[in-house]
Amino acid sequence: MIELQHVTKLYPASARPALDDVSTEIDKGEFVFLIGSSGSGKSTFLRLLLKEDDPTRGTVVVNGKTLNTMSKWQVPKLRRTMGCVFQDFRLLRNRTVAENVAFALEVINKPHRTIKRVVPEVLEMVGLEGKAARLPHELSGGEQQRVAIARAFVNRPLVLLADEPTGNLDPETSEGIMLLLERINRTGTTVIMATHDYHIVDSMRRRVIELNGGQITRDQSRGVYGVGR
Amino acid sequence: MxxxxxxxxxxxxxxxxxxxxxxxxxxxxxxxxxxxxxxxxxxxxxxxxxxxYDKVQVSIFLADDVTAEQRSAIEAQLSDSPEVAGYLYESKEEAYERFQQQFSQQPELVENTPPDALPESFRVELVNPERYPVVAEQFPNGQNGVDQVRDEGDFLxxxxxxxxxxxxxxxxxxxxxxxxxxxxxxxxxxxxxxxxxxxxxxxxxxxxxxxxxxxxxxxxxxxxxxxxxxxxxxxxxxxxxxxxxxxxxxxxxxxxxxxxxxxxxxxxxxxxxxxxxxxxxxxxxxxxxxxxxx
Incomplete structure (x- = not known):
């Protein structure tokens, strides 16, 4: 499903590699926490999977495709199989909830009929039925993140990448978001979530990959955030 | 799309x-x-x-005191010359008329110009405009009723x-x-x-x-x-x-x-x-x- 082989990523501005000879494999349908302090390489890890960046050395494989050799015009096709969620939601402020979700389908040229059918479905799934006509600023943080998740999931991606999705939310709201991500995971979607939130990691008991200075220092199934917390 | x-x-x-x-x-x-x-x-x-370029290449302006014989001699020379493709005679009156037309926007200029101020002329079209000097040589300025020969092509x-x-x-x-x-x-x-x-x-x-x-x-x-x-x-x-x-x-x-x-x-x-x-x-x-x- 997802495979990194001896991946090193150097950024020109920095002497230390963001990722240093990282190798790992993530299977279809897995739920993986990517943990580590700021600057440990979590975001770089996710960026490489999206082919936002190319590795300096090593190979990245997603859905059986080697990203290193993938040409530029194939990148959109790759990204259609992946959903992204961020700490800061990244909603379009001047569009309603439904329009925000529909936007993701419109720009990849899905037919109107499909959009009309699918958007209410996914809004119901994330628990936002009845709020389709609201604007993002009329929603709470948790609700905004649900919109973002709906947008990421509406095209039924094979992989969902979440970069600290609960970073801006209180523990209770975060729990709701985690339940939602778990539900998405149960549909067969692989979920990779970068996080600092040890409560969540400890309570979920899923696979944990810990990065430290660009290297994988721990890879544990049913892991916890860290010893001694 | x-x-x-x-x-x-x-x-x-x-x-x-x-x-x-x-x-x-x-x-x-x-x-x-x-x-x-x-x-x-x-x-x-x-x-x-x-x-x-189609109209005029050489103008032969005639002197004020040109005689009828001189004029027909020039004309004969033009019509006999192999260098000349065609020619046109313009009398003083015609010249003045054309002048009036050209400068209709400047009536003062037209008023201050007496009708006989403009010379009569032959407007000559050459077979080859480059041959102007050869033709000009045949009509020396100031002789035989010719006042001046001018290469309009040069001006153009x-x-x-x-x-x-x-x-x-x-x-x-x-x-x-x-x-x-x-x-x-x-x-x-x-x-x-x-x-x-x-x-x-x-x-x-x-x-x-x-x-x-x-x-x-x-x-x-x-x-x-x-x-x-x-x-x-x-x-x-x-x-x-x-x-x-x-x-x-x-x-x-x-x-x-x-x-x-x-x-x-x-x-x-x-x-x-x-x-x-x-x-x-x-x-x-x-x-x-x-x-x-x-």
Missing amino acids: RVNFVLSEVATGLRRNLTMTVAMILTTAISLGLMGTGLLIAGMISDMKEIY DRLFSLLNGARNATIAVAVVQALAALLLISNTIQLAAFNRRNETNIMRLVGASRWYTQLPFILEAALAGLIGALLAVGGLVLTKVLFVDKTLAGPIKAGIIPPVDWAAIATIAPVIAAAGVGLAAVAAYVTLRLYVRL
Whole structure:
């Protein structure tokens, strides 16, 4: 499903590699926490999977495709199989909830009929039925993140990448978001979530990959955030 | 491709950067207007060459005291000469008439010129205009009733080099303006892309194709180019109606200057429009490739 082989990523501005000879494999349908302090390489890890960046050395494989050799015009096709969620939601402020979700389908040229059918479905799934006509600023943080998740999931991606999705939310709201991500995971979607939130990691008991200075220092199934917390 | 989506993006983009859009349209319009003017002058020059070079190459002005025998001797010499393709006699009266017509806009000049001030002449067309010196040699100045032989071609050459200069200068200014227009377009597109970075970022992440993301920006520039071109054509039309047709009416009627006809403007308009749309679109595309991550 997802495979990194001896991946090193150097950024020109920095002497230390963001990722240093990282190798790992993530299977279809897995739920993986990517943990580590700021600057440990979590975001770089996710960026490489999206082919936002190319590795300096090593190979990245997603859905059986080697990203290193993938040409530029194939990148959109790759990204259609992946959903992204961020700490800061990244909603379009001047569009309603439904329009925000529909936007993701419109720009990849899905037919109107499909959009009309699918958007209410996914809004119901994330628990936002009845709020389709609201604007993002009329929603709470948790609700905004649900919109973002709906947008990421509406095209039924094979992989969902979440970069600290609960970073801006209180523990209770975060729990709701985690339940939602778990539900998405149960549909067969692989979920990779970068996080600092040890409560969540400890309570979920899923696979944990810990990065430290660009290297994988721990890879544990049913892991916890860290010893001694 | 979802046409509505793309068009509404274009409209939003143009509205959001209104001042930049106006600046972009105006510079484009000026540049294209000058380019059109250059092309019109070029067309005029070739029309004028046809008018003049075909008509007259050498003028033989006769002395005031020329006798009838001298006149017919000259005429006989002209009609016998293998160098001469054709000739025309212009009497003092005809010369004055033509003068009146040419300078109808300056009545004082016409009033102050006595009808017999203008010399009679033979207007000679040569088989080969380059052979002017040979022909001139046969009619020495100040002898046999000849006052002066003049190579009109020489005068025309100088006139045309002046007009060519005017055309080149116009086109040079047009090119400089075009450069300014291109830089403005590039700037506007960068600004537009920055304003819409949220949208384009999301588009990139959900896998919208490059074209889908870029097209609104390119169309935005192309539309501005088209409006600029329309303004430029409008400017040319106004120039024709208000300047050429009015101020230059006399010389045009007299056949000194060819008229700027609608057909010429109609021929140039699509060229200007294509140039405006094409250059703007290419500038936008290159800008997106170079400066903007989509």
